[in-house]
Amino acid sequence: MAAALVSGCQATDGDSLRCGGERIRLLGIDAPEMGRCQQGRRCAPGDPVASRDNLRRMIARGSVRIDRVARDRYGRTIAVVYAGGLDLSCAQLKAGHAIYRQDWDNGRRIGRTCR
Template sequence: MPYHHDGDAIRCGGAGRSMRLYGIDAPEMPGACRPGRQCTPGDPYASRDHLSSLTAGRSVRCEKVDTDRYGRSVVRCVASGIDLSCQMVRDGFAVQRYGRLNC
């Protein structure tokens, strides 16, 4: 079962690090927005919980497409045919950023 720390990351199985969802940015958890950075507005808990609802009880498949500047894998993930990045943007819990979504 996937674990979600926030609305734009996923950790599966025994993966040691979270992987970043391709093409989106979600609100940061309290204290995670570094000074001088303009972080995505919104409720970070609602965003995380919505992402969790999209993966709960579903088969999730992820494909690595890049590595971010922090060394994390950037992945495109689908849960039972639903592109997680596209759905998070569609539902208003994330914004498109860091890549071009093809929804």
Template sequence: MPGACRPGRQCTPGDPFAARDHLRALTAGKTVVCRQLDTDCYGRAVVQCFAGELDLSCAMVRGGFAVERYGRLRC
């Protein structure tokens, strides 16, 4: 969201509000299930989330609302 990108970092382009609204539309009325795939070098969980059968990461990238930053998605 605006102001969330730290100074000196390259931030993801686009409208964060449009991305939020798109994600809301993708998940509306669906059960969201996430599964942990890994843990990154900072101890954070790396997860894959689905709304029904839809991979949310793939859908967000495909729709132009997100970018692949830390690795390649398998969509």
């Protein structure tokens, strides 16, 4: 899957975007749930509104580039997404608005890049 510059992206929560009709999940991270945590699932701690709002501010930084990696079982694109050159997965981790999930990091790309 090729990288592409897009516009009109909106954060739906702290680890997901909608760019036009495409739903995108940030690679390798899990942010607090906007709704209830499903029973039996280990959900990320924290404030879901603050996490989403931080992602919204970062998207507003500049051009959004999507480096598509895969699709998940829900049909969402799994991707490394950059806004104004900033890796959004790394930025959410650094700001404390998400946790790293090695089991969701195809090729350990986020684990290698985010310090």
